[in-house]
Amino acid sequence: MPDYEAVIGLEVHVQLKTRSKIFCGCPTTFGAEPNTSVCPVCLGLPGSLPVLNETALRYSILTGIMLGSTISSFSKFDRKNYFYPDLPKNYQISQYDLPLCVGGELEIEFEGKRKRIGITRVHLEEDAGKLVHAEVEGEDSGVDFNRTGVPLLEIVSEPEISSPEEAFAYLKGLKLTLQYLGVSDCDMEKGSLRCDANVSVRPRGEKLLGVKVEVKNMNSFRAVQKALAYEIERQNRAIAEGQRIVQETRLWEAESEMTHPMRSKEEAHDYRYFPEPDLVPVMVDHALQEVLRASLPEAPLKRRDRLVAQYALPEYDVEVLTSERELADYFEACVTAGAEPKAASNLIMGEMLRLLKERALTLEGCKITPKHIVEILALVSSGAITGTTGKEVFAEMFETGKRPGEIVHSGGLAQISDQAELDRLADEVIAKNTKSVEDYRSGKAKAIGFLVGQVMKATKGKANPQMVNEILKKKLEKDSSKR
Amino acid sequence: MAITRKDVEYVARLARIQLSEEEKEQFTAQLTRIVEYVAKLKELDTENVEPTAHVLPLRNVMRPDEVRPSIDRDSVLKLAPKAAEGFYKVPQVIE
Amino acid sequence: MDLIDLTVSEAAQLIRKRETSSHDLVRACLDRIRAVDATVGAFVDVYEKDALSEAHAADNRIAEGGAARALEGVPVAVKDNLCVTGRPVTCSSKILKGFIAPYTATVIERLREAGAILIGRTNMDEFAMGSSTETSCYGLTRNPWDTGRVPGGSSGGSVAAVAAREAPASLGSDTGGSIRQPAALCGVAGLKPTYGYVSRYGLVAFASSLDQIGPIARSVRDIAVLLEIIGGHDPRDSTSVKRPAENLVSSLGGKIENLRIGVPKEYFVEGMDPEVKEAIRAALEKMQSAGATIVDVSLPHTEYAVATYYVIATAEASSNLARYDGVQYGYRAPHPTDLLDMYQRTKSEGFGAEVKRRIMLGTYVLSSGYYDAYYLKAQKVRTLLKKDFEDAFKLCDVIATPASPTAAFKVGEKVADPLQMYLSDIFTISVNLAGVPAISVPCGFTSNTLPIGLQLIGRHFGEGTLLKVAHAYESMTDWHKKQPKV
Ligand SMILES: [Mg+2]
């Protein structure tokens, strides 16, 4: 039996982050009461006409440029005709033979290796509404048109993905790229990213593609991975059993973790595409492309590579820091303001992310400025405050947005480096902890740690730990020689 | 080129129009005549002719991304043959 | 003078000067409707109460010295495919019965801003598909000149209302001749503006790349007055063109000396009624006598226009009319067994035969395997037809043709033969495909006293010249002053 390989192509629809819908002024807000974000245009009422949202077009071109696509100098909208109750006009305004962006690629990282997945096309279209199915057999379904007309960008990959894990990496990479661009939230739970897959298998080394099966209804990246794994396995098994793969659409069922053929009879797909007469063509000139190109952010993987090289940071740090564009921007702003890169990275990855997560906040609402970061790092490195105090100051800064110096001053949190004061404290600790003193003297070097800790405790962490260490050592050795 | 009854049935299905036997027969004959008439377009050589989808050369007509007030739900839902709890209602859809 | 005989311009002036009142004028029109509309059948709905109270308000405004607007207190009828908030709009189709527009068309907003009063909505061929106003779900509209004959269509109601002096003016829509052909058959003036001149927002679409709203009136001056008001850029219609405002009315009355009037040889051949031909010839002579030069031009692809039109218009219509499916508004077949049954019976029961026929044809020409042979081919021939006009306008300023090959035909005469009905639009269809403006003005009568219409065609956005020529011709004749007996 020959060895089979999988061939996967992904069709991703992302919702563009515009304020208003693609062809009308209704808001794109998620979760509104049914049929409240609607108007004559998105309801497709008789006589209403669409007018293209400028920002939706801009976001689409930005995405195309980011993916290295060729931006069509002449593009148009078409009507895709089919009947479904969530489609108010019974046609969807989409793009057929002249999409906005053609070609391109997305660089992904998978098992530590980089790979480029080709992009076939990127086009702009309107979303359909939502059907709310009845719970009782035979009861009516409900239709909510709030989502109708929300701008969607359809991004079609080449069939160049060869495993479920790679598909996962592609989706992660695409999501990150679009988030870096700020054109979409790519939140699968809110439906702002949807993914369908085309899967086929063929003997390894074979050039021709096998019969492809379309898999739909996956609602998370993990579900895509699982559905693909299931489907590849199913196809392999079928072939091994001498069956033929039929071209069909199958739905992923999360509960049973299986794909099933769609129940409704597949219509002969005769969409009768023709140019949308109510919208005029789009011509993207060179000048606009250049303006948009200039505003393009660095691609996430490129930024990772640069951060490693430029700041000599560990791969792990950089992966965390670049997992969100805002985080990477924040980190670099700190460095630009004068922070030492590794120290800044530690602080951001540690305290900062911990507190943000605890309070379920985003960087956007964070009160700590990069200048604060520089200042607090300097306070710690100069010994003005201890590392422990640093954490305390950071927490207060996070709450209040006050300058670290001010917090240290008003809280009397400066490090205690006064020799006499520390001598006195060390004597007290030695007198009170004879057991540990004995241990140390009998050769247990570790026991000094406990004694240092006691001094720190007595000063609420403000004592200079190095000085305490040295003073204690000297005192314990002097005493022993005296004996 | 004659339009067959099968063509008429296929097209009626695409257009979601139920036709009576009589209508099917009538449309088969009438559409055949019309399509035969339309076939005269084939006489013309249009090899190097660009199609016209829009008669005027308008380009890039757009609106700013601004939110406008939506329509009052009751004013449109009251037009529906069937609606309840803020939804339009249709016979159960099976996927 | 009888108030119902007033033109829009005359009426507006008398109301402004308080020599008559809007109330009296509206009352006169309503009385006229009551007297003749049972016979003519122009209206499907008359807004008696609201029209009278609006008239009262207009009179008060003028009495209080308010600035009189161009159409202050003047009643206008509108075709049943224009949306007016709170009013039914049905396109004379059963499938839209019960639909009340929740928004207002741009042209209606503009009419109202100019002070006009809507007096009612008028009958039409179902979804504007027809040339005789015989496919309406409300029944026939009859030609005021001979009630055994059709008024033409599809704006038959709008045109008959003006011809029968039930309203001084109306709005219609023209996709393949639906304003000009009935205007010719009923002896009034009707204009199809350049595509993009008038906003389509709120016009229920038939064929989006061809539809235009236009005015119908009893004088060319009124046409200019109305076009100035309803025309101009609208940000809600992507195909509406931004241009500087033009003063159409003040450019009327100019001389037509040195203007060249082109006569396309292709329009004077097969099947034309000799009386129509003679009337057009006489009209050309009249214009020549006023100093215009008559030149021969050619529109060589004319014989392909009807075929091209029926592919493009039905394809667009099949998509535009897909939305009437019983989900959101209008008719839904009772007790559907499932979704497919609801769709199929709703359309089967809701649409009339002509609409179904055109949806079928349009679906067919777009369907897999036929797109290139029919739809794409037609779009290419459309390019040739458009170029015909561009070439002809190198030789002339305005083109003159008959508006219809025959005068009004008898009720029922062409119903059985759709292709014959389609061919009655032969002289008007090319204009929509090319997007150029054209007007029909009365230019004579047959021996049966049926009106004949002269069609004048202009360049893209050449409405100024077009109206000037039409006005010059009209002022040399009195065809437009003749009144039907009804
Ligand atoms: Mg899509």
Ligand SMILES: [Zn+2]
């Ligand atoms: Zn809307």
